[in-house]
Amino acid sequence: MKVVIVEDEIAAAENLIYILDNIDAEIEVLKTIDSVKSAVTYFSESPDADLIFMDIHLADGISFQIFDQVEIKTPIIFTTAYDQYAIQAFQVNSINYLLKPLQKEEISNAIDKYKETQGTTAQSQPNLNALMQLLDTSIANYKATYLVQKRDELIPIKTDNIAYFSIDSGVVKATTIDNQKYVINKKLEDIEAELDPKLFMRVNRQFILNKSAIVKIKFYFNGKLIIITQPPHKDRIVVSKGKSNAVKSWINS
Structure with missing residues (x-):
């Protein structure tokens, strides 16, 4: 064939x-x-x-x-x-x-x-x-805005201004490009389904990254990768060996 x-x-x-x-x-x-x-x-x-x-x-x-x-x-x-x-x-x-x-x-x-x-x-x-x-x-069905609560206010956050979504002590948070953090009352799986996969990717169980927030990639042991973002996260963003090629292809697209 x-x-x-x-x-x-x-x-x-x-x-x-x-x-x-x-x-x-x-x-x-x-x-x-x-x-x-x-x-x-x-x-x-x-x-x-x-x-x-x-x-x-x-x-x-x-x-x-x-x-x-x-x-x-x-x-x-x-x-x-x-x-x-x-x-x-x-x-x-x-x-x-x-x-x-x-x-x-x-x-x-x-x-x-x-x-x-x-x-x-x-x-x-x-x-x-x-x-x-x-x-x-x-x-057009991709999520354009997340309405988040901060104290006694509701604030609309544009999706393309979000650097990454992460799980912190069981709570899903969105971190914006200017390093503001907001609680998102959804599962990471549900958020992943709402985002444009050309712009966002779930790189491991804890993180969904905006491609524009990625600064560089470091090689880690056993074929793993570490992704450096801006703003940085307090925890290492580690990509498994099995997913490394897919992540690199996505970033390079």
């Missing part, structure tokens, strides 16, 4: 290639493409792939822009970092998708599904247009 990968994150593309090789040594990755422009050129000249893995966000735009310029009949599995709201849009349109970070079992299942439907055509342009509209609606 011949595969083309459309992905602008080097680490994510390498991880996908590694997983595909482990699933089936007969899978041949013909090309890795990192932009809309390069994809249009490639698919205009080389339509021989059996299957395409395609990220939604590329270096120079949204991957759906490719279909405005070239017809692709090859089956596509989209990869995305979108949250549960946007995934509903994929389900409505019956388009195959994988949620990042990619896992071997999910990729294997997607390939099995492709093999079962081999010979069918890719999704039509009207469905992709509908998907774009649904994704735009989904993005």
Whole structure:
């Protein structure tokens, strides 16, 4: 089976290639493409792939822009970092998708599904247009403001002004860019589902970080990482070895 990968994150593309090789040594990755422009050129000249893995966000735009310029009949599995709201849009349109970070079992299942439907055509342009509209609606559902209490007042805090969410002695707190701390009466899991995954990531059980608050990363023992933020936190923000590649890919995106 011949595969083309459309992905602008080097680490994510390498991880996908590694997983595909482990699933089936007969899978041949013909090309890795990192932009809309390069994809249009490639698919205009080389339509021989059996299957395409395609990220939604590329270096120079949204991957759906490719279909405005070239017809692709090859089956596509989209990869995305979108949250549960946007995934509903994929389900409505019956388009195959994988949620990042990619896992071997999910990729294997997607390939099995492709093999079962081999010979069918890719999704039509009207469905992709509908998907774009649904994704735009989904993005609007990301939390823009948190209403927090301080003494006898309620204060609206803009989400993009929050440097990180953390658990402190069992209490979830939001720390703003100017180092103000507020109690959030929600579980960290619920907050994670409300945030734009392009801007925020849960790096361990105690922290959800805003990408803009990250100053640097230090290598730690056994493949772990320590993330330094501004404002700093009193505790070390440690990323496990198993999640380190996903965190680095997210920061580098």
